[in-house]
Amino acid sequence: MREIEVSMLTDVxxxxxIAANEHLPSxxxxxxxxxxxxxxxxxAKGVLDNIIENFEIADxxxxxxxxxxxxxCVFLEIGQDVHFTGxxxxxxxxxxxxxxxxxxxxxxxxxxxPIRRGNTGDNTPAMLYTExxxxxxxxxxxxxxxxxxxxxxxxRMFKPSAGLQGIKDxxxxxxxxxxxxxxxxxxxxxxxGGTFDKAALLAKKALMRPLDSSNPDPYxxxxxxxxxxxxxxxxxxxxxxxxxxxxxxxxxxxxxxHIAGMPCAININCHVTRHKTEVI
Amino acid sequence: xxxxxxxxxxxxxxxxxxxxxxxxxxxxxxYTSRDAGHKRMCEALARGEKLPFDPTDATIYxxxxxPAKPGQVIGSAGPTTSGRMDAYAPxxxxxxxxxxxxxGARLPEVVEAMKKYSGVYFGxxxxxxxxxxxxxKKCELIAYEDLxxxxxxxLYVEDMPLVVIIDSEGSxxxxxxxxxxxxxxxxxxxx
Numbered sequence: 001m002r003e004i005e006v007s008m009l010t011d012v013x014x015x016x017x018i019a020a021n022e023h024l025p026s027x028x029x030x031x032x033x034x035x036x037x038x039x040x041x042x043x044a045k046g047v048l049d050n051i052i053e054n055f056e057i058a059d060x061x062x063x064x065x066x067x068x069x070x071x072x073c074v075f076l077e078i079g080q081d082v083h084f085t086g087x088x089x090x091x092x093x094x095x096x097x098x099x100x101x102x103x104x105x106x107x108x109x110x111x112x113x114p115i116r117r118g119n120t121g122d123n124t125p126a127m128l129y130t131e132x133x134x135x136x137x138x139x140x141x142x143x144x145x146x147x148x149x150x151x152x153x154x155x156r157m158f159k160p161s162a163g164l165q166g167i168k169d170x171x172x173x174x175x176x177x178x179x180x181x182x183x184x185x186x187x188x189x190x191x192x193g194g195t196f197d198k199a200a201l202l203a204k205k206a207l208m209r210p211l212d213s214s215n216p217d218p219y220x221x222x223x224x225x226x227x228x229x230x231x232x233x234x235x236x237x238x239x240x241x242x243x244x245x246x247x248x249x250x251x252x253x254x255x256x257x258h259i260a261g262m263p264c265a266i267n268i269n270c271h272v273t274r275h276k277t278e279v280i
Numbered sequence: 281x282x283x284x285x286x287x288x289x290x291x292x293x294x295x296x297x298x299x300x301x302x303x304x305x306x307x308x309x310x311y312t313s314r315d316a317g318h319k320r321m322c323e324a325l326a327r328g329e330k331l332p333f334d335p336t337d338a339t340i341y342x343x344x345x346x347p348a349k350p351g352q353v354i355g356s357a358g359p360t361t362s363g364r365m366d367a368y369a370p371x372x373x374x375x376x377x378x379x380x381x382x383x384g385a386r387l388p389e390v391v392e393a394m395k396k397y398s399g400v401y402f403g404x405x406x407x408x409x410x411x412x413x414x415x416x417k418k419c420e421l422i423a424y425e426d427l428x429x430x431x432x433x434x435l436y437v438e439d440m441p442l443v444v445i446i447d448s449e450g451s452x453x454x455x456x457x458x459x460x461x462x463x464x465x466x467x468x469x470x471x
């Protein structure tokens with residue numbers, strides 16, 4: 001058994017909140033640059049040039065890439081041989097978010113009640129997901145999630161008879177409906193299977209996977225490529241002004257599901273697809 | 281394509297010279313407001329009260345910036361999704377506000393109000409908050425401080441890079457830009 005002080009977790013979350021908001025992952029940068037090289041239209045090229053210039057400024061000046069510094073989605077993969085000491089785990093994570101958003105001059109975008117509103121003032125609470133895994137390490141991932149794109153996400157409970165075509169149509173329909181709203185070029189996270197809630201979580205996790213990786217199952221790896229290609233034939237383009245680059249990536253995650261169902265969730269993200277990981 | 285340099289205020293005459301798809305470098309004073317600020321302003325108007333700024337020929341930027349770091353005028357400051365302000369935009373135009381800066385689609389009733397009041401909807405690049413902050417030379421908090429990032433601010437911007445998305449005649453770059461791309465792609469593939 002390994003003992004870990006929760007204060008260590010606070011420090012890591014604080015650091016990751018700031019780093020994730022200032023520095024885009026290299027695979028996302030690379031995907032944007034590749035798409036820029038393929039665009040022909042003047043407006044589309046101009047937009048992608050500005051997007052590249054923007055993340056370069058954020059990198060060199062250590063400022064947030066986007067003003068929507070998001071809700072802090074925190075994923076903890078906790079080794080089962082770990083024993084946390086020195087306080088409450090959830091409190092420790094929220095303290096990390098509180099400090100990170102304060103010290104990093106990040107925007108506080110969380111309201112304390114969904115209907116009655118009212119800013120919490122410190123961007124807490126975090127959206128915390130914990131998973132128990134073998135071992136004695138803790139893997140911490142912070143993925144700040146903006147809501148321009150979150151608002152364009154969708155979930156549907158399909159009949160199994162809808163089949164593959166049902167899923168394909170739903171992906172296209174969701175991206176079509178999103179149109180210019182989620183700041184395209186977007187990243188599309190697809191979760192298929194499990195239960196209602198698990199499908200949504202799979203879609204969110206799909207957004208944390210590098211864009212230069214594929215689903216390990218060749219069936220889904222092919223589907224990822226096919227659907228990204230189809231989305232990029234829609235013509236929505238960077239910022240919705242028309243062009244080849246509507247999405248820079250599409251990841252699919254799946255789980256077994258019930259004989260009666262085929263849940264599918266689509267989590268839309270923008271070109272500022274941020275996440276940062278540290279292992280304790 | 282050449283960029284048009286324009287200086288505010290956005291008079292009806294100036295608005296009519298702008299067309300969907302125009303790339304614009306905008307200079308002048310603009311006001312920031314988003315969800316909660318718009319709600320409060322429209323409630324004030326409904327009570328017959330005045331707005332915290334003179335809306336005549338004004339341009340409103342839908343933005344909630346990050347806090348300024350020491351030495352910065354403002355933090356990152358890119359546009360938020362405009363559709364959430366659709367419920368308020370016609371009211372704002374009815375009292376004189378003419379320009380809107382944001383990103384994303386607008387409802388038909390907003391476009392109708394734009395035609396009626398010679399409004400212009402500009403797009404700033406969503407997600408380019410660090411870049412757009414460079415154009416903001418002055419920032420002054422003028423009202424609703426309790427709303428934090430959503431408070432009303434008066435900004436002075438220089439050469440802010442924008443694209444006209446919907447013009448005062450109702451032409452829409454989202455529709456036309458995509459259609460033009462698809463037409464060209466079809467020609468290229470020989471369909």
